[in-house]
Amino acid sequence: MVVEINGKTRELSKSLFPPEIEIGNVVEIVGNKIIVLKEETEKTS
Incomplete structure (x- = not known):
């Protein structure tokens, strides 16, 4: 999964995330x- 941390993108293993992640x-x-x-x-959607 690609995530943004402090304005930078990083790729992390999906196994690190809870199953309900979207x-x-x-x-x-x-x-x-x-x-x-x-x-x-909800605030950002």
Whole structure:
């Protein structure tokens, strides 16, 4: 999956993401976990 971090794109393995991840989701990386921020995602849609 391609993600944008601090304005730069990076490719990360899809296995790092929760199964419910969708294109356009806003996520937060906390330690070694990736969390979907549903409220932030709704604001950007």
